[in-house]
Amino acid sequence: MGKTLAEKVFETHVVDKPFEDLWVLKLDTVFCHEITTPIAIADLQAKGMDKVFDPKKIKAVIDHVSPAKDSKTAEQGKALRQWARRQGIEDFFDIGRNGVCHALFPEKGFVRPGYALVMGDSHTCTHGAFGAFAAGVGTTDLEIAVLKGVCAFKKPKTLKIELKGALPAGVYPKDAMLAVISALGMGGGTDRVLEFSGPVVDSMSMEGRMTLCNMAVEAGGTSGICMPDTTTADYLWPFIGPEGEGLFATKDEALAEYSKWSSDEDAEYDRILGIDCSTLEPLATYGYSPDKVKPVREMGEVKVDQVYIGSCTNGRIEDLRAAAAVLAPEVRKGRKVHKELRAILAPATTEVYAAALREGLIEIFVQAGFCVSNPTCGACLGMSSGVLASGEICASTTNRNFSGRMGKGGMIHLMSPASAAATALEGRISVARISAAKKGGEV
Amino acid sequence: MKKLGGKVLFLDKDDINTDELIPAKYLNEDSKKALGPYCLEDLSAPGFDRARDLPGKGAIVSRANFGCGSSREHAPWALEANGINVVVAESFARIFRRNMYNCGMVAAELPKAVIEELFSRFSGQETVMELDAEKGEILFSSTRAGILKLPLSIGEFELAMVRSGGWVEFAAKRY
Ligand code: SF4
Numbered sequence: 343m344g345k346t347l348a349e350k351v352f353e354t355h356v357v358d359k360p361f362e363d364l365w366v367l368k369l370d371t372v373f374c375h376e377i378t379t380p381i382a383i384a385d386l387q388a389k390g391m392d393k394v395f396d397p398k399k400i401k402a403v404i405d406h407v408s409p410a411k412d413s414k415t416a417e418q419g420k421a422l423r424q425w426a427r428r429q430g431i432e433d434f435f436d437i438g439r440n441g442v443c444h445a446l447f448p449e450k451g452f453v454r455p456g457y458a459l460v461m462g463d464s465h466t467c468t469h470g471a472f473g474a475f476a477a478g479v480g481t482t483d484l485e486i487a488v489l490k491g492v493c494a495f496k497k498p499k500t501l502k503i504e505l506k507g508a509l510p511a512g513v514y515p516k517d518a519m520l521a522v523i524s525a526l527g528m529g530g531g532t533d534r535v536l537e538f539s540g541p542v543v544d545s546m547s548m549e550g551r552m553t554l555c556n557m558a559v560e561a562g563g564t565s566g567i568c569m570p571d572t573t574t575a576d577y578l579w580p581f582i583g584p585e586g587e588g589l590f591a592t593k594d595e596a597l598a599e600y601s602k603w604s605s606d607e608d609a610e611y612d613r614i615l616g617i618d619c620s621t622l623e624p625l626a627t628y629g630y631s632p633d634k635v636k637p638v639r640e641m642g643e644v645k646v647d648q649v650y651i652g653s654c655t656n657g658r659i660e661d662l663r664a665a666a667a668v669l670a671p672e673v674r675k676g677r678k679v680h681k682e683l684r685a686i687l688a689p690a691t692t693e694v695y696a697a698a699l700r701e702g703l704i705e706i707f708v709q710a711g712f713c714v715s716n717p718t719c720g721a722c723l724g725m726s727s728g729v730l731a732s733g734e735i736c737a738s739t740t741n742r743n744f745s746g747r748m749g750k751g752g753m754i755h756l757m758s759p760a761s762a763a764a765t766a767l768e769g770r771i772s773v774a775r776i777s778a779a780k781k782g783g784e785v
Numbered sequence: 786m787k788k789l790g791g792k793v794l795f796l797d798k799d800d801i802n803t804d805e806l807i808p809a810k811y812l813n814e815d816s817k818k819a820l821g822p823y824c825l826e827d828l829s830a831p832g833f834d835r836a837r838d839l840p841g842k843g844a845i846v847s848r849a850n851f852g853c854g855s856s857r858e859h860a861p862w863a864l865e866a867n868g869i870n871v872v873v874a875e876s877f878a879r880i881f882r883r884n885m886y887n888c889g890m891v892a893a894e895l896p897k898a899v900i901e902e903l904f905s906r907f908s909g910q911e912t913v914m915e916l917d918a919e920k921g922e923i924l925f926s927s928t929r930a931g932i933l934k935l936p937l938s939i940g941e942f943e944l945a946m947v948r949s950g951g952w953v954e955f956a957a958k959r960y
Contacts (some may be wrong), residue, residue, distance in 0.1 A: 360959070361941040377812050378857065384815070391957060409814070414813035450959060462857040464880060480858035480884035482952050494942075528800050533879055562853065564879055611815040631800055658853035667789070723809040723855070744804045746827040 346500040347567055349534040349602040351475040351603070352758055357492060366494045367475075372487045374615060375443050378462030380421035382485035394429045395491035401452050402426050402538040403435040405442050407717040411726040413756025441691025441717040444468040444654035448548070449693055451581030455570035455603040458495045460484065465654050465741065466565075467536075467558040471551035472578075473570035473603045475535070478559060498564045499612035501526075501534040502607070505542035507620030512777030514664060515550035516656055516739065518542065518612040519557045520625040526636035531741045532562035534612060537605065542619045543568055547594035548577040557741050559633040569604040572597065624773040626757040628738075630745040638761055638773045648754075649685040649735040649766040650748075652715075653722045653727040656739035656759050657690030659697045665763035666703040667779035669710045672767055680769030686728045688715040712767070722750045737765040767768045789871050789916040789947075791843015791890055793925070796907035798830040799815035801847055803881060807863040809855070820859055821866030832849040832909070844914040846903050851883025852892070861885050873915050873923070875900045886943050891916060893923065893937055900925040909919045918947045 345353070351367075376494040377697075379402065394400055402422055426434035433459065435446060436729050443506055444465050447453060451563045454472035458651035460466060462484035469476035479493060487493050503522055511517075536558040543551065551573075555566025564597075570576075575582075576594045582589045582596055592597040614745075624638045651665050679685045689695040695717060698704045721728030722740045724747055729734055732751025739762050743754040757765070760776040768774055806827040807820055814820055825835055845864070851874040852860060871891045880881070884900050885892040894915070896904075903925060912927040918939055926932040939947075949955045 355853060358960070360943065363940070364942045366960070368825060376856075381858075384952070387955070389953070395932070412813070412817070418813060418814060462856060463874065464854065478856040478880055480856055480861075482858060482881055482884065482887035485953055485955040486960070492960050494956075528875060529878070531874065532850070562850065562878055592826075647820055725809050725812070742804075742854060745800050745829070746808060749803055750808070750827060756941075 343496055343610035346605040346609040346611065347473060347539060347569060347603055348475055348498060348500050348512055348537070348565065349573055351456060351458050354456070359480055363496050364494050365497050366492050367402065367458045367574055369491050369493055371397070371399045371401060371459045372465065373443055373447055373459065373461035374400060374422065374484070374488065375406055375463060376404045376418045376422040377406045378481050378484060380418050382462070382481045382488065382774060384419055385485055386489060391489055394431070394488050397430040397432070399491065400431050400488060400597065401433040401447055403440050403443050403446055404437055405440055405446070406500055406719040406723065407726050408437045408440055408716065421743040423781060439692055440688065441694065442654045443658060444552070445690035445694065448472065448552065449691055453579060454578065455574060455600040458564055460487050461720045463558055464559045467563060468552050468556040468566065468654060470565040470567040471555040472556070472574055473568060475567065476565050496533060498533050498535045500537050500609070502614045504539050504540040504614065504616045505619050506540050507542065507618045509542055509619050512624055512760060512773065513619070513622045514758040514760060515546060515553040516623045518617065518619055519554050520627065520635045520756065521622055522615070523557060523561045523633050525615060525617065526561040526633070528560065528633045529562045529630050531558060534563055535565045535567050536561065536563040537567045539569060543590055544571065545634045546574060547660060549658045552658070553655055557632065560741055570600040571574065575600060575618055591681055605681055624758060624761045624776065626755045626761065626771060627743045628755065632741065632743055632756060638757065638771060639739065641771045644755065644771040645736065646683055646737045646770060648678070648728065648730060648736040649683060649688070649762050649763050650721055650728055650736055650738040650740065651690030652690060653719065653740040654690060655741040657688060657694065659694050659724070661739065661759040662687070662689060662694065662698050662703050662775050665759040666706045668763035668776050669767070670706050671741060673706055673709045677767065683766065683769050685712045685766040686721065687712045688717055688720055688727065689717055691717050721748050727779050737762050737771055789918060792841055793907065793912040793914045794838055794842040794845045794869070795844055795904060796830050796833060796847040797904060797908065798847065799849045801828065801830070801851050803852055803857050803860040804854055806852070806860035810918040812857060812859055817862040818866050820863040821825070824863035824867050839867060840936055844873065845869060846900070847874045848874065848900060849875040850928050852902055853878035856880045858884045860891055860922065861888050867888065871914065886946040889947055889950040891918065891947060893939065895935065899935065906933065918944055919923065
């Protein structure tokens with residue numbers, strides 16, 4: 343019987359099985375942010391264990407509230423900053439060099455095929471896009487992870503999600519993932535790794551794969567996972583090739599090494615879910631859970647107060663290109679976002695911001711009347727930079743539409759960046775003109 | 786082992802998420818205790834009146850996929866700050882379930898039909914739950930509905946966490 347990729351990571355990383363079905367894994371890296379880490383640090387200090395297992399394997403960022411919005415969040419930033427200095431954690435990203443954790447750390451080349459990694463954040467599943475087992479954990483697990491470099495898991499089953507066909511024009515990885523979550527339901531992936539494969543995934547960029555894996559947890563999944571391939575090796579090349587760490591002389595060498603991190607043909611899956619993407623159309627959520635999904639076409643007249651483009655789901659450069667491609671032709675005609683609506687763009691990282699500047703995308707957003715914010719989680723979790731008032735409706739490219747998530751009494755409709763841009767122009771949920779927007783975001 | 790359970794808060798809703806257990810805007814609090822007053826602030830569930838129903842409770846009975854969403858351990862902490870150390874539900878989200886045991890608290894699963902029976906027999910009346918993790922037993926009682934004793938299967942790991950008081954105590958020594 344063959345093995346799934348997730349099983350291979352478990353078997354190569356296990357250091358202890360203290361109880362039936364509990365696998366303690368050695369971690370290749372541990373990620374930290376300023377919301378869930380400071381309490382772990384304080385607890386370690388209180389217990390006289392203020393140490394880390396390996397400062398080189400710990401990466402930390404201030405991202406959730408950036409810059410600090412009040413004294414309490416300033417204290418959280420300070421706690422993380424001082425800890426990073428004290429422990430000699432060199433890969434610490436303060437504001438100005440930061441970005442939303444799940445966009446920033448891949449961009450820095452910190453995730454590699456075959457890794458086992460954790461972070462005190464539920465969307466850590468994003469990093470599975472590189473062929474890693476990447477799981478969100480709570481503060482206690484994080485505490486032991488930074489102290490000892492291990493974390494315990496029940497061995498998850500793998501759920502195979504085959505994305506067949508091809509995405510039609512105007513339909514994006516976000517739409518495909520909303521279709522997956524709708525099919526699985528919110529708890530359908532609990533204690534499962536969601537393995538994405540099929541022609542749609544094969545032809546998808548790393549950004550797109552990260553969008554898929556990012557929302558694995560919205561179906562309860564422990565980690566998303568994609569098999570590493572040339573796209574993965576290309577993305578990582580600046581870090582692993584001769585210009586970087588020099589791990590490989592050629593991409594073929596890298597691919598030969600990474601190919602061991604894929605599921606066997608005869609691997610055993612808990613369930614196989616096939617989705618024909620050729621018949622998909624732009625989708626949006628309509629309730630307070632991410633599995634309540636329907637075609638935008640069937641949404642009816644939903645007037646929107648705020649459009650939000652950003653987050654670890656859809657704040658990457660490709661997402662900004664897709665949104666700008668919808669806006670650009672209208673902006674050229676002098677049109678702006680609908681006058682009864684406000685729109686916010688939060689590029690996911692400093693590098694995404696810089697690339698968007700270079701490509702002229704920021705100009706388009708600004709001319710369209712978007713408020714362009716700095717990289718931050720901000721409004722995604724309702725902590726800062728775009729919190730909703732009671733009764734307000736937001737069309738958002740984020741991943742969670744829970745009641746109150748972006749602000750008490752607010753309602754969120756999740757959708758792709760292109761749909762969000764179209765909505766910004768129309769003032770109500772819409773996909774007008776998005777399939778006409780040029781592919782690849784030429785603007 | 787510490788006493789587990791107490792007066793029961795019935796929350797008749799699937800998919801109660803950690804944003805509902807403790808909204809993100811309070812994640813800037815720097816102590817577990819400070820979260821107490823905001824626990825369940827944004828929850829709307831059938832028949833639930835926070836001011837009336839939360840005070841004095843020691844346990845929760847709820848439905849499927851309890852604790853989904855954000856990984857915030859602030860959720861169990863907020864419960865603990867209110868004196869709640871057991872949640873019984875049809876199913877749990879992975880991270881929340883682990884967080885509960887990592888803190889030495891209990892997230893116990895019971896079959897859908899049993900949860901249904903608990904709601905129909907006990908909700909709306911003052912009900913007390915006592916959980917004996919060593920014996921693997923859980924007991925519900927109210928004056929009107931009498932006593933219901935149920936077996937509870939609790940895994941080796943979970944039991945060790947409840948015994949030791951949590952994962953830090955266990956793992957810091959072992960690894
Ligand atoms: S962008 Fe939103 S979902 Fe992503 S890490 Fe930040 S708060 Fe979490």
